Amino acid sequence: MSIWKDISEVEVRERRLHSIISYNGTGKDLHEKAKAGYAASLDRSYSQCASCAESCASTITARTKDSAVVFHSPVGCNATVINFTIGIRSVSLSRNKQPYDVQSLCTNIQEKDTIFGAEEKLRQTIREADRRFHPKFIYISTSCASGIIGENIEAVADEMEEELGYPIVPVYCEGFKSKIWSSGFDAGYHGLLRKIVKPPRKKQEDLVNIFAFEGTDTFTPLLDRMGLRTNYFVALASPEQLETMSEAACSTSICETLSLYVASALEERFGVPEIKSPPPYGTDWTDTWLREIGRVTGREKEAEQVIAEDRERCRDEIEDLRGKLEGKKLYITAGDAFGHNLGNTARSLGVELVGITSLHHDLMTDNPASVNSMDALVETAGDIRNFTICNLQPYQIIKILKKLKPDFLLCRHNGMNALGAKIGIPTLFEGDANYSCGYLGVIRLGRRLYEALQTRKLVENIARHAELPYSDWWMNESDPFYFLEGGTNEQGN
Ligand code: SF4
Structure with missing residues (x-):
């Protein structure tokens, strides 16, 4: 069955990946059960706290450079984006890049909007985001409220795209739809794959996509010595980098929870191989990861050299x-x-x-x-x-x-x-x-x-x-x- 579907939204993880939110046992038992296709996932009659897919989607949308996010939601739903500005500023400075701020607005859906609809508010807020930020594209991040009242986000996005002349990217991340917050990562990347990422014009044989959050640039010191360039997503990535992620030699990440959908879809749709060994955490996984990168990019000798040098050094x-x-x-x-x-x-x-x-x-x-x-x-x-x-x-x-x-x-x-x-x-x-x-x-x-x-x-x-x-x-x-x-x-x- 095809991973990539050119439809407005990607299925949430409960239904797509049969993800679970409760289990108590051993690692081996859980793994065996996952392989056999069955693991009991019990519901909780009491939850002390929770997050929401919309906040995971924001880790992608809000961090994107030269873009803006319009939260089509009550104001509380977009409260977490403030954190991203601090993260982006610090990571920009640590990598000698120009810092930028999160550019977001909220439609502030209120009670009367849930009766009369809020599509006009959404249009106005998109225009306001255009006026204030002059972005290269705008995300619309949905919420429980916009989902429950059945706003026609696609129609507004198409209309505004025509009016403004650049992509308007709906990201369907209504909190009520999934108890697996990571569904929001998939929603964010689906929006990008659908509206921003373009088919490759040429292959960039030395370019490695790395799906990560912000954080220290620990991948470049490993890959640079193999003659490879790191292409981090999405923090600090320009819209041009996003458009051309299909041209990379391969994709890898800090953790598959973040990248499993986007990396698989890129592989299927544009032939960008996903690195299939676990990410470089621990000396043994770093060895196998480097060897796999070396194999996929035709740099086996360089990979062995990095392994030998770093093993000796550390x-x-x-x-x-x-x-x-x-x-x-x-x-x-x-x-x-x-x-x-x-x-x-x-x-x-x-x-x-x-x-x-x-x-x-x-x-x-x-x-x-x-x-x-x-x-x-x-x-x-x-x-x-x-x-x-x-x-x-x-x-x-x-x-x-x-x-x-x-x-x-x-x-x-x-x-x-x-x-x-x-x-x-x-x-x-x-x-x-x-x-x-x-x-x-x-x-x-x-x-x-x-x-x-x-x-x-x-x-x-x-x-x-x-x-x-x-x-x-x-x-x-x-x-x-x-x-x-x-x-x-x-x-x-
Ligand atoms: S989208 Fe729904 S679950 Fe998420 S913060 Fe808003 S109201 Fe809460």
Whole structure:
């Protein structure tokens, strides 16, 4: 079945990839179940907090240079975009590029609009975005409100495209449609693939698409020595770069949760091969990733040289860090595939991976041959005894941490990191997703984990004074999975 369909929206992950938001077991068991096409996904009768696909779509739309985003929503839906301006400014400066701001407006859908419709407001807001920002294209980011009242976004986009003379890109990311927030990544990239990315005019044999967020430029030092250019998406990418992503020699990413749809669609539609080995996190995955890039781009010798040089350069410090960290117990909370990446990086340091909580798990990929970091993790790390899928429920994770008592906690998402300190566990926040990438990334993670260990006395002190918002019943008597109930998920259903 075709991955790419020239229709207005891409199916959400629950239906496309049979993704799940709850599971409690082991890494191997989950992986076996995913391969067999079945894993129970229980619903929660109580959710402490959540996010929404619209915010994941914004990680793409709001970061795009020389464009604007019109949120067709109540004002609260676009609150998270403020964060992106800070990120874009810092990454621009760190890469010696001209900083730019997020350019967004909101139609501010109100109660009366839900009765009379808000399409005229949308037209006016698009005109205002054109007047203020002079963008090269404009995204329309949808919301629960615009979806529920059935706004004809396609018609407005076509009309405004004709009026303004440049692409208007609808991104269908209504929060109610999916409990898998990562569906928003697919929605954002689908909009780009549909309206902005053009068929290749020529192949750029030395160009590597890298799907990432912002973060440190850790890919160029690896690929530059192989005579390859990095083409990061979407932060800092110009509209011209977006248009020509179809000309690259291959695509890779910091994690397949972000890129699985766009990379598979690019491969199918324009013949840009997706790198099928897991991303370069941990020394062994970095070896295989570089070799795969070398194979696909015809630079095998150069890849071997980079591996030999970097292995030699990093060997002593990695050994030293292994001596300090060997056997220490680590727990990770992260988005789906990124948890696997961090787990493998920690393995290179001899750290014992006692458990992972992922925000969701995709039981399948769009292209069955795509990269599968879970497969690689289970193969390299053996089983992960405590593997939980949980879409950001601190009340549940805190019980797991109390039981397992890891030496440190590694959190990919802001807000979870305070949790560790409150219960006396030294905690690291992995805000920069690129930072632990490559051989140097292993050292960077090792140094930070070692520093985190030195904070034990401090966090124990914090824990003694911290008040948790949970009852004694919850903390002492109940099962962490008490609020899970019913539901199944089976591929093909
Ligand atoms: S789109 Fe829906 S779920 Fe998302 S922030 Fe707006 S109201 Fe909330």
